[in-house]
Amino acid sequence: MLLNQEQIKLILPHREPFLFIDEVIEIHGKDKIVAVKRINKDESYLGGHFPGRPIMPGVLIVEAMAQASILLYSVCKPEIARGNPEYYLGKVKSEFLSPVFPGDELIIEAISVKITDNAGIADATARVKDVTVAKASLVFGIKK
DSSP states (O other): OOBOHHHHHTTOOOOTTSOOOOEEEEEETTTEEEEEEEOOTTOGGGGTSOTTSOOOOHHHHHHHHHHHHHHHHHHHOHHHHTTOOEEEEEEEEEEEOSOOOTTOEEEEEEEEEEEOSSEEEEEEEEEETTEEEEEEEEEEEEEO
16 A cells, blocks of 8 residues: 555545545555545435445446546646645546446556546546456646
C-alpha cells in the first residue's frame, strides 16, 4: 500500500460516506495510479439499490474513478494539490460492462491523458478481479 485512507484524506476533500477510495496500491510516475475500493455489505446506498439484489450504482463507480483521477493529479501537480483546491467534474463519457456487488474489491486505474495547472483529462477503468466493470474518460477542473 502506498497511500492509506488517512493519507488520501490529506489530498481528497471527500469524506465518508462519499469517500470511495480505501487505498492506493500503485503509482507509476505521473502516468498512472491504481486505487482500491472495497464494497462492504453495509454501504448506505446498497439498501435501496436494489433491495434483495444490491449493486453499486454506476454513478458511484464513476465517482470512484474521478477520485482516483484527482489522486493522480496530486502526483502530477503536488504544489497545487497541497493548496486544497476545489475539484469539479466537467465531462464524463462512461461505459458500464458488469455489475459490482457487496464483497467485491473494485480496482480503479486512472491514466493521465493531459494534466495542466487548471484541468485534467484521465482515462479510467474499474475492474473486479480480472473483469472490467466500467470505463470512463473524465475531464475535470481545478479552481485554486
